[in-house]
Amino acid sequence: MPRPSRLPEKRRELLPIVARAFAELGYRRATTAELARRCDVQENVLYRLWPDKKAMFIAAIRYVYDLSVDIWLRLVGRPGAEGTAAERLLAYESTHHGEFGHYRIVFAGLSETDDPEVRAALADMYRRFQRFVREQIAAHRELSGRATGLDPALAAWAVVGLGTVANIARELGLVTDAQRRRLFAEVGRTLLSGD
Amino acid sequence: MPRPSRLPEKRRELLPIVARAFAELGYRRATTAELARRCDVQENVLYRLWPDKKAMFIAAIRYVYDLSVDIWLRLVGRPGAEGTAAERLLAYESTHHGEFGHYRIVFAGLSETDDPEVRAALADMYRRFQRFVREQIAAHRELSGRATGLDPALAAWAVVGLGTVANIARELGLVTDAQRRRLFAEVGRTLLSGD
DNA sequence: TTATATTGTAAGCATAAACTTACACAATAG
DNA sequence: CTATTGTGTAAGTTTATGCTTACAATATAA
Numbered sequence: 001m002p003r004p005s006r007l008p009e010k011r012r013e014l015l016p017i018v019a020r021a022f023a024e025l026g027y028r029r030a031t032t033a034e035l036a037r038r039c040d041v042q043e044n045v046l047y048r049l050w051p052d053k054k055a056m057f058i059a060a061i062r063y064v065y066d067l068s069v070d071i072w073l074r075l076v077g078r079p080g081a082e083g084t085a086a087e088r089l090l091a092y093e094s095t096h097h098g099e100f101g102h103y104r105i106v107f108a109g110l111s112e113t114d115d116p117e118v119r120a121a122l123a124d125m126y127r128r129f130q131r132f133v134r135e136q137i138a139a140h141r142e143l144s145g146r147a148t149g150l151d152p153a154l155a156a157w158a159v160v161g162l163g164t165v166a167n168i169a170r171e172l173g174l175v176t177d178a179q180r181r182r183l184f185a186e187v188g189r190t191l192l193s194g195d
Numbered sequence: 196m197p198r199p200s201r202l203p204e205k206r207r208e209l210l211p212i213v214a215r216a217f218a219e220l221g222y223r224r225a226t227t228a229e230l231a232r233r234c235d236v237q238e239n240v241l242y243r244l245w246p247d248k249k250a251m252f253i254a255a256i257r258y259v260y261d262l263s264v265d266i267w268l269r270l271v272g273r274p275g276a277e278g279t280a281a282e283r284l285l286a287y288e289s290t291h292h293g294e295f296g297h298y299r300i301v302f303a304g305l306s307e308t309d310d311p312e313v314r315a316a317l318a319d320m321y322r323r324f325q326r327f328v329r330e331q332i333a334a335h336r337e338l339s340g341r342a343t344g345l346d347p348a349l350a351a352w353a354v355v356g357l358g359t360v361a362n363i364a365r366e367l368g369l370v371t372d373a374q375r376r377r378l379f380a381e382v383g384r385t386l387l388s389g390d
Numbered sequence: 391t392t393a394t395a396t397t398g399t400a401a402g403c404a405t406a407a408a409c410t411t412a413c414a415c416a417a418t419a420g
Numbered sequence: 421c422t423a424t425t426g427t428g429t430a431a432g433t434t435t436a437t438g439c440t441t442a443c444a445a446t447a448t449a450a
């Protein structure tokens with residue numbers, strides 16, 4: 001009888017735009033008015049899709065995570081590719097890490113960790129990232145036959161830290177693209193082999 | 196003829212309180228009213244000490260840096276201590292890293308990097324940290340006679356990343372104290388020796 | 391057709407927070 | 421002593437922004 005709701009579709013349609021706005025502007029400067037302007041709708045419409053601004057932000061965090069994982073899973077699953085999956089991931093990140101600027105959403109989130117929901121969303125994201133990297137490292141060690149050295153769990157945290165500092169250095173203009181590539185390649189290799 | 200100004204002293208007196216407020220609350224929630232309350236003065240007084248809220252925040256960033264460097268220089272300069280300075284720093288950080296929660300000021304700053312002054316203050320801080328760590332690593336390599344392996348500049352960035360991710364993991368409750376200690380000790384050792 | 395729910399558009403509201411103004415009082419140099 | 425400037429206290433102002441309300445237009449199932 002009633003008209004069917006298009007809210008889920010609309011959410012999916014606008015989320016990338018919302019996420020980009022948060023990434024470019026940070027939490028404070030991404031006002032609801034500005035979000036609406038970029039989405040080319042009234043503020044009102046956003047509030048029909050999410051209960052409040054915080055929920056929009058948390059949705060953006062999840063979006064960033066999902067996007068990264070999508071890319072990574074494609075790399076890992078590539079059949080007949082050269083090297084271990086970990087090596088391919090490292091090579092990929094060394095040139096593409098942070099290129100969409102989505103890490104700025106994470107930075108924004110890190111200064112909102114008083115809020116339990118933001119905190120939980122971020123914790124979830126980091127946990128998953130670390131676990132993913134850890135599994136890749138463990139698999140790499142298996143394949144290359146050297147089960148020695150650094151605990152994969154610790155190495156995984158270090159890799160996450162490497163990615164984070166690479167983003168910070170990029171954001172602040174502290175390293176060139178070439179330096180960042182070397183950073184990933186050389187430190188990454190050290191952490192992967194782990195001796 | 197006029198009464199001598201006590202503004203510099205007052206600034207020095209209030210800055211630690213302001214910094215702590217920014218660390219505990221983040222930029223947004225650290226309202227000028229709240230800062231004044233914690234300093235037990237009127238908002239007005241803060242605006243006589245700094246031109247605006249942003250200046251208070253930048254002063255807080257510098258304060259955090261100065262405090263860390265003070266501690267580190269004491270550790271490095273300690274005469275007749277055991278191990279290289281780098282090893283002592285690593286040992287110290289493995290137990291004390293982030294204990295004052297001041298890193299939260301950095302997180303807050305990272306989501307305000309659109310502002311050129313905030314950006315410059317942060318860039319300056321990271322540059323100095325990285326340089327300091329790099330010099331310690333280079334000195335360590337000299338002393339221990341192995342000038343091989345990972346470029347100290349890259350290793351230094353990785354160490355900064357290690358500290359950053361340790362803070363994030365602490366903030367989000369993702370690791371125990373013991374795990375964080377192992378993270379510093381084991382990954383730190385790997386990066387120091389760098390093979 | 392029509393009842394019912396959804397969607398688009400516009401305007402408005404309430405509050406919070408950065409920043410200002412005003413002014414009495416205090417302290418110091420001459 | 422006193423002129424001049426710093427200091428403490430209180431109140432106000434203005435803008436921005438998260439969020440709401442109102443309502444007409446639209447689309448679908450019966």
